[in-house]
Amino acid sequence: xxxxxxxxxxxxxxxxxxxxxxxxxxxxxxxxxxxxxxxxxxxxxxxxxxxxxxxxxxxxxxxxxxxxxxxxxxxxxxxxxxxxxxxxxxxxxxxxxxxxxxxxxxxxxxxxxxxxxxxxxxxxxxxxxxxxxxxxxxxxxxxxxxxxxxxxxxxxxxxxxxxxxxxxxxxxxxxxxxxxxxxxxxxxxxxxxxxxxxxxxxxxxxxxxxxxxxxxxxxxxxxxxxxxxxxxxxxxxxxxxxxxxxxxxxxxxxxxxxxxxxxxxxxxxxxxxxxxxxxxxxxxxxxxxxxxxxxxxxxxxxxxxxxxxxxxxxxxxxxxxxxxxxxxxxxxxxxxxxxxxxxxxxxxxxxxxxxxxxxxxxxxxxxxxxxxxxxxxxxxxxxxxxxxxxxxxxxxxxxxxxxxxxxxxxxxxxxxxxxxxxxxxxxxxxxxxxxxxxxxxxxxxxxxxxxxxxxxxxxxxxxxxxxxxxxxxxxxxxxxxxxxxxxxxxxxxxxxxxxxxxxxxxxxxxxxxxxxxxxxxxxxxxxxxxxxxxxxxxxxxxxxxxxxxxxxxxxxx
Amino acid sequence: xxxxxxxxxxxxxxxxxxxxxxxxxxxxxxxxxxxxxxxxxxxxxxxxxxxxxxxxxxxxxxxxxxxxxxxxxxxxxxxxxxxxxxxxxxxxxxxxxxxxxxxxxxxxxxxxxxxxxxxxxxxxxxxxxxxxxxxxxxxxxxxxxxxxxxxxxxxxxxxxxxxxxxxxxxxxxxxxxxxxxxxxxxxxxxxxxxxxxxxxxxxxxxxxxxxxxxxxxxxxxxxxxxxxxxxxxxxxxxxxxxxxxxxxxxxxxxxx
Numbered sequence: 001x002x003x004x005x006x007x008x009x010x011x012x013x014x015x016x017x018x019x020x021x022x023x024x025x026x027x028x029x030x031x032x033x034x035x036x037x038x039x040x041x042x043x044x045x046x047x048x049x050x051x052x053x054x055x056x057x058x059x060x061x062x063x064x065x066x067x068x069x070x071x072x073x074x075x076x077x078x079x080x081x082x083x084x085x086x087x088x089x090x091x092x093x094x095x096x097x098x099x100x101x102x103x104x105x106x107x108x109x110x111x112x113x114x115x116x117x118x119x120x121x122x123x124x125x126x127x128x129x130x131x132x133x134x135x136x137x138x139x140x141x142x143x144x145x146x147x148x149x150x151x152x153x154x155x156x157x158x159x160x161x162x163x164x165x166x167x168x169x170x171x172x173x174x175x176x177x178x179x180x181x182x183x184x185x186x187x188x189x190x191x192x193x194x195x196x197x198x199x200x201x202x203x204x205x206x207x208x209x210x211x212x213x214x215x216x217x218x219x220x221x222x223x224x225x226x227x228x229x230x231x232x233x234x235x236x237x238x239x240x241x242x243x244x245x246x247x248x249x250x251x252x253x254x255x256x257x258x259x260x261x262x263x264x265x266x267x268x269x270x271x272x273x274x275x276x277x278x279x280x281x282x283x284x285x286x287x288x289x290x291x292x293x294x295x296x297x298x299x300x301x302x303x304x305x306x307x308x309x310x311x312x313x314x315x316x317x318x319x320x321x322x323x324x325x326x327x328x329x330x331x332x333x334x335x336x337x338x339x340x341x342x343x344x345x346x347x348x349x350x351x352x353x354x355x356x357x358x359x360x361x362x363x364x365x366x367x368x369x370x371x372x373x374x375x376x377x378x379x380x381x382x383x384x385x386x387x388x389x390x391x392x393x394x395x396x397x398x399x400x401x402x403x404x405x406x407x408x409x410x411x412x413x414x415x416x417x418x419x420x421x422x423x424x425x426x427x428x429x430x431x432x433x434x435x436x437x438x439x440x441x442x443x444x445x446x447x448x449x450x451x452x453x454x455x456x457x458x459x460x461x462x463x464x465x466x467x468x469x470x471x472x473x474x475x476x477x478x479x480x481x482x483x484x485x486x487x488x489x490x491x492x493x494x495x496x497x498x499x500x501x502x503x504x505x506x507x508x509x510x511x512x513x514x515x516x517x518x519x520x521x522x523x524x525x526x527x528x529x530x531x532x533x534x535x536x537x538x539x540x541x542x543x544x545x546x547x548x549x550x551x552x553x554x555x556x557x
Numbered sequence: 558x559x560x561x562x563x564x565x566x567x568x569x570x571x572x573x574x575x576x577x578x579x580x581x582x583x584x585x586x587x588x589x590x591x592x593x594x595x596x597x598x599x600x601x602x603x604x605x606x607x608x609x610x611x612x613x614x615x616x617x618x619x620x621x622x623x624x625x626x627x628x629x630x631x632x633x634x635x636x637x638x639x640x641x642x643x644x645x646x647x648x649x650x651x652x653x654x655x656x657x658x659x660x661x662x663x664x665x666x667x668x669x670x671x672x673x674x675x676x677x678x679x680x681x682x683x684x685x686x687x688x689x690x691x692x693x694x695x696x697x698x699x700x701x702x703x704x705x706x707x708x709x710x711x712x713x714x715x716x717x718x719x720x721x722x723x724x725x726x727x728x729x730x731x732x733x734x735x736x737x738x739x740x741x742x743x744x745x746x747x748x749x750x751x752x753x754x755x756x757x758x759x760x761x762x763x764x765x766x767x768x769x770x771x772x773x774x775x776x777x778x779x780x781x782x783x784x785x786x787x788x789x790x791x792x793x794x795x796x797x798x799x800x801x802x803x804x805x806x807x808x809x810x811x812x813x
Contacts, residue, residue, distance in 0.1 A: 408710040412703050422668075424657075434655075437671075440668045460659055462656045463653045536771045556789070557627060
């Protein structure tokens with residue numbers, strides 16, 4: 001049993017959908033109205049007479065839908081039928097009023113039973129419980145649709161569209177004759193015609209044949225109709241008898257993975273906050289497991305308790321906020337009122353949904369970046385991704401689970417500081433000591449298992465590098481310039497006479513970037529020496545050619 | 558039966574059950590990489606009987622320029638090149654990724670924790686106090702805590718705590734139980750824990766203690782312009798060898 005609510009005003013469509021959701025979880029919205037699966041609802045809505053048959057239940061349902069729609073100020077037409085096509089056609093026809101204002105007409109027809117015969121057996125069963133609602137008894141769909149004009153099919157173009165497209169795609173290629181031979185035309189580019197256009201074209205052709213109503217179309221022999229109009233003709237004929245081309249596809253609301261909790265008393269310590277976060281994460285874990293999803297990023301938003309005179313401050317990155325952060329903000333924004341919000345977003349290396357892991361990550365992040373005030377509302381939102389499918393090789397060493405690594409990296413970040421934990425990455429530069437830190441994600445290495453590590457033929461010496469390099473006083477000997485050789489090095493903890501020296505090696509680069517105003521230059525230009533001191537230490541010293549200053553880069557070890 | 562259950566329970570409580578599991582004689586014969594991680598230097602591997610033992614807390618000490626970092630880079634290359642993960646807690650932030658990558662270290666498999674410990678003998682005075690606050694203590698404690706977290710998380714083939722350059726005074730202020738605790742954390746696992754320091758520090762809390770002695774560096778070329786630093790002359794000396802079921806081997810000096 002399908003009920004269709006057809007709003008007369010397009011602006012009422014969303015409200016009509018909400019009305020349908022109050023009656024059934026399975027609804028589908030479209031241009032042909034809001035359809036709801038009313039199977040089983042007839043037991044809940046009996047007729048006023050007390051007879052709880054299926055028919056009376058359908059009448060009660062239609063009446064209740066119409067009543068609640070009127071209560072909400074909606075101008076709708078409601079039709080309950082066994083098929084969605086029949087219900088949508090009747091409701092739309094009743095709404096547009098062109099077909100003698102269907103509700104009234106059907107009511108009149110039901111009174112004037114002579115109208116229903118000779119071909120419309122059962123039309124007398126069409127029940128208009130009220131002016132805005134119609135009920136078609138099961139099995140009487142064709143009879144109810146019979147008097148509708150062919151143009152009524154345009155109202156269900158959204159229902160017939162996929163079937164018409166499929167029928168057009170399956171049409172045989174046309175042949176043409178030429179010089180005594182038949183040639184098959186090569187398939188041309190697909191021409192996408194709108195369902196409205198296809199229906200209008202077919203209806204025009206049918207009307208030129210002298211057909212007026214859907215009953216006329218239903219009466220045609222299917223084989224003859226198919227020979228002339230193809231499968232599209234059969235689609236229209238099935239619609240004229242109220243048959244559905246496709247089942248109702250319920251619209252599923254996007255699952256929300258947002259959890260929030262408001263506190264009666266503000267929390268000013270992270271330890272009690274951990275209990276709240278733990279509960280929210282457990283709820284999130286259940287929601288993620290039900291949807292077979294994993295969190296790929298976690299946004300934690302805290303509403304801070306500030307003085308009433310304080311301005312509303314935002315400590316997150318709202319101007320560019322997207323996804324979870326924006327959702328969490330909007331979930332809280334209506335209740336901010338002179339309060340500040342504090343947001344943190346964690347990007348996870350792999351989809352995960354373990355509540356303990358999520359809680360640990362959130363709390364470690366809050367420990368590293370504590371909010372500046374007490375908290376009276378917590379919102380956690382996650383962006384989700386499909387669950388992780390991991391196929392490991394038989395001969396590859398097993399790696400720790402991403403959850404374990406994420407927790408470890410978060411803990412290490414809390415101990416040493418976020419930017420100081422990760423995997424080193426080389427930069428495309430010859431600048432001495434240049435490197436970058438990237439997130440430690442060994443599961444995302446795309447290197448093949450048999451990849452051979454390419455070692456350099458002449459690897460550079462292993463250096464224990466001072467960061468920053470230590471300033472040094474270096475005494476040189478020789479004629480000067482390049483030939484000036486270091487003979488004595490004096491720096492903090494490193495001093496001695498030079499026993500062996502190798503160099504200089506000139507290194508320069510970045511000069512094209514210029515010197516920033518008031519800042520350090522991005523370029524470098526220097527001479528490097530590897531020197532062995534009499535103390536047994538071998539180190540690398542370098543002289544800036546622009547300033548003449550010496551530094552110790554590090555110890556060769 | 559009851560006695561056996563009680564004995565097993567006691568062993569488990571004292572974390573001695575896993576120690577038996579890694580006893581070499583009780584393990585099925587397999588490749589040497591299942592038991593040790595090679596250093597990449599033949600003399601050092603020979604002295605260590607294959608490499609750094611897994612499931613033990615070993616120590617590598619030596620003065621600056623003795624080759625500790627070269628040995629460390631070789632070990633990192635062996636671990637990460639085999640597809641396993643390695644972690645380096647670099648207390649003084651001295652690690653240079655460029656030569657490491659050139660020597661075969663897969664940087665994507667290396668978790669690098671850069672510490673804040675200063676190797677300068679600096680004492681930060683406390684305002685209004687005379688005792689003073691030792692600036693490196695807190696940073697050193699953080700480094701050891703990070704190393705402890707890595708050992709407890711597991712999954713790493715090699716975990717290194719590099720305290721080279723950290724003043725011995727600062728390290729000696731740590732309770733000795735620190736090293737025992739770290740050694741217990743790694744027992745029975747497939748992780749080879751390694752401590753780098755200027756002087757023998759942990760007194761071998763269960764693994765191998767290897768000391769590199771000062772030796773002249775190797776150079777190639779005659780003139781200054783043609784001369785190239787060819788690496789340190791590794792002179793390993795085995796101080797202690799507490800790996801279960803193994804016998805100490807004599808140290809070898811002077812790797813060509």
